[in-house]
Amino acid sequence: VLTLYELSGKNDERFSPFCWRARFAIAHKELEAAYVPVRFTDKQTIAFSGQERVPVLVDGNTTVSDSWKIACYLEQSYPDRPSLFGGKEARALTRFIDLWATQTLFPPLVRMVLVDVLEHLDNEDANYIRQSREQQLGMTWDALRAERHEHKPVFQQHLALLRRQLRRQPFLAGSAPAYVDYSVFGLLQWARMISDYPLFDAKDNVQEWYGQMAARADRIAAAIGKAT
Amino acid sequence: VLTLYELSGKNDERFSPFCWRARFAIAHKELEAAYVPVRFTDKQTIAFSGQERVPVLVDGNTTVSDSWKIACYLEQSYPDRPSLFGGKEARALTRFIDLWATQTLFPPLVRMVLVDVLEHLDNEDANYIRQSREQQLGMTWDALRAERHEHKPVFQQHLALLRRQLRRQPFLAGSAPAYVDYSVFGLLQWARMISDYPLFDAKDNVQEWYGQMAARADRIAAAIGKAT
Numbered sequence: 410v411l412t413l414y415e416l417s418g419k420n421d422e423r424f425s426p427f428c429w430r431a432r433f434a435i436a437h438k439e440l441e442a443a444y445v446p447v448r449f450t451d452k453q454t455i456a457f458s459g460q461e462r463v464p465v466l467v468d469g470n471t472t473v474s475d476s477w478k479i480a481c482y483l484e485q486s487y488p489d490r491p492s493l494f495g496g497k498e499a500r501a502l503t504r505f506i507d508l509w510a511t512q513t514l515f516p517p518l519v520r521m522v523l524v525d526v527l528e529h530l531d532n533e534d535a536n537y538i539r540q541s542r543e544q545q546l547g548m549t550w551d552a553l554r555a556e557r558h559e560h561k562p563v564f565q566q567h568l569a570l571l572r573r574q575l576r577r578q579p580f581l582a583g584s585a586p587a588y589v590d591y592s593v594f595g596l597l598q599w600a601r602m603i604s605d606y607p608l609f610d611a612k613d614n615v616q617e618w619y620g621q622m623a624a625r626a627d628r629i630a631a632a633i634g635k636a637t
Numbered sequence: 638v639l640t641l642y643e644l645s646g647k648n649d650e651r652f653s654p655f656c657w658r659a660r661f662a663i664a665h666k667e668l669e670a671a672y673v674p675v676r677f678t679d680k681q682t683i684a685f686s687g688q689e690r691v692p693v694l695v696d697g698n699t700t701v702s703d704s705w706k707i708a709c710y711l712e713q714s715y716p717d718r719p720s721l722f723g724g725k726e727a728r729a730l731t732r733f734i735d736l737w738a739t740q741t742l743f744p745p746l747v748r749m750v751l752v753d754v755l756e757h758l759d760n761e762d763a764n765y766i767r768q769s770r771e772q773q774l775g776m777t778w779d780a781l782r783a784e785r786h787e788h789k790p791v792f793q794q795h796l797a798l799l800r801r802q803l804r805r806q807p808f809l810a811g812s813a814p815a816y817v818d819y820s821v822f823g824l825l826q827w828a829r830m831i832s833d834y835p836l837f838d839a840k841d842n843v844q845e846w847y848g849q850m851a852a853r854a855d856r857i858a859a860a861i862g863k864a865t
Contacts, residue, residue: 495726501811502730505802509737512798570740574733583729 410441414455414465417446418529426515426599429626430476431464433591436629438483438490444633449534476595477507480588493588506581507592514567515596520560522604524553529603557606564608568615575618586622594622601626638669642683642693645674646757654743654827657854658704659692661819664857666711666718672861677762704823705735708816721816734809735820742795743824748788750832752781757831785834792836796843803846814850822850829854 413435415428423432423444435442447454447463458465458474465474466482473482484493484500494500523542527535527550539550546553571581571593580586581593600608601623609616641663644653651660651672663670675682675691686693686702693702694710701710712721712728722728751770755763755778767778774781799809799821808814809821828836829851837844 496724498723498727498810498815499730501802501806501809502727502734502817505734505798505809505817506730508798508801512801513741570733570736573736573740574729578729581729581733582726587726589730589733 410443411435412443412445412467414445414447414458414463414467416463417448418526418534419531421446422529422602423630424526424529424599424602425463426596427462427476428464429595429598430588430591431466431479432629432633433595433625434476434480434483434493434588436625436632437493437586437588437591438487440483440487440490441636449530450537476592477504480592493591495582495587499587503587503589503592506589510593510596514564514593517560517564517567518596518600518608520553521557521564521608522600522606524550524557525604525606568609568613571615571618572613575614579621580618586625590618590622594619594626598623598626638671639663640671640673640695642673642675642686642691642695644691645676646754646762647759649674650757650830651858652754652757652827652830653691654824655690655704656692657823657826658816658819659694659707660857660861661823661853662704662708662711662721662816664853664860665721665814665816665819666715668711668715668718669864677758678765704820705732708820721819723810723815727815731815731817731820734817738821738824742792742821745788745792745795746824746828746836748781749785749792749836750828750834752778752785753832753834796837796841799843799846800841803842807849808846814853818846818850822847822854826851826854 413428413431415423415431416425417423423429423446432444445454452461455461455463455465455474458472460474462474464476464479465472466479467473468482468486471482471486473479480493481500483490494503527539530538543549543553548556574581578584581589597608597619600606609619641656641659643651643656643659645651651657651674660672673682680689683689683691683693683702686700688702690702692704692707693700694707695701696710696714699710699714701707708721709728722731755767758766771777771781802809806812809817825836825847828834837847
């Protein structure tokens with residue numbers, strides 16, 4: 410049986426975008442897993458993995474960290490389960506879009522919604538995140554909040570790619586979701602869980618895909634909730 | 638036998654980025670084609686296609702315009718030839734990256750090298766391009782030249798995705814080139830043919846892939862040159 414170590418916030422909320430990628434991947438592979446909470450300020454729990462970031466997947470004697478490596482590990486280790494990619498060419502192309510999502514779509518999203526994360530963290534974690542992120546971004550929390558709206562046009566511009574892709578097919582991967590959908594939506598699921606900030610216009614054609622993916626995330630969360 | 642209508646400049650130079658995508662696709666499919674030149678100011682030649690843009694592919698009774706549609710047409714019509722995508726999932730993912738290349742990577746590239754295109758056009762075409770592009774971009778040719786350097790950082794930032802992708806594999810599609818490589822490199826081949834403006838640092842790891850793709854383009858051009 411698998412174990413996924415994943416970030417946990419206040420009231421054990423599990424909102425990490427990278428952990429959601431792993432959650433979706435495990436669900437797509439129709440695998441069972443135990444989901445172990447890790448606090449921002451409690452990295453000792455995953456010290457055995459030799460690094461400090463979640464998600465960390467443990468499968469028997471194997472430990473894998475990094476959401477992309479986890480997806481590749483699951484695909485390779487469970488070839489008889491539904492494919493996350495659809496072949497080796499598709500895997501290489503998915504990686505490109507996975508990087509695009511993380512490096513291009515995510516930064517303006519972070520700037521819009523990160524300020525709201527503190528409400529979802531206990532005091533110790535909230536202090537840690539506020540201080541470390543203020544340092545990383547080179548600005549105070551108040552400045553971050555004040556300029557959040559400025560990042561919406563850039564975010565919307567990147568969404569144009571999703572819009573074009575979704576014009577003729579319901580999912581980024583085609584007629585059914587695959588890892589590319591989880592990679593991109595995982596980031597949006599994080600935003601959805603920590604913030605009410607409006608990301609889309611009501612008529613945005615991304616909405617339909619977003620709704621489908623959100624429903625899928627909710628089903629996964631419910632199933633995990635029942636199992637624990 | 639296929640016929641590809643493609644843009645032609647001074648001395649019959651064939652530099653259109655979208656036509657190069659089609660050239661690469663035809664070569665990948667190991668198909669023969671006649672290559673018919675079309676001048677910017679001579680759109681009558683392709684009026685039969687019901688639109689004004691090259692490339693236009695004619696295959697028997699079928700006419701296909703738009704580089705992406707041409708690639709999909711070739712893949713569907715010649716399934717026994719080497720695949721451009723590697724399956725339907727890979728096709729959907731390739732389309733995403735094809736859009737990314739056109740909508741994200743291409744605009745800053747255009748701003749850096751377009752000013753040099755006039756030297757590759759006869760007077761009538763040069764006047765047409767200068768006027769139409771000055772209007773589209775909302776600036777004079779001199780202003781375009783003056784600010785070309787400002788777009789390099791944005792272009793370099795988008796290249797970061799290619800760099801990451803090419804760190805562990807020689808081509809964007811994996812161990813061998815596929816349509817995703819042609820889609821992205823087609824744009825760079827245009828820049829390569831019309832401008833000496835330096836796009837990369839000498840140590841950029843994109844260089845190796847770029848060199849391979851440029852050599853492939855030169856082989857295609859030589860084969861077409863011999864055949865005509």
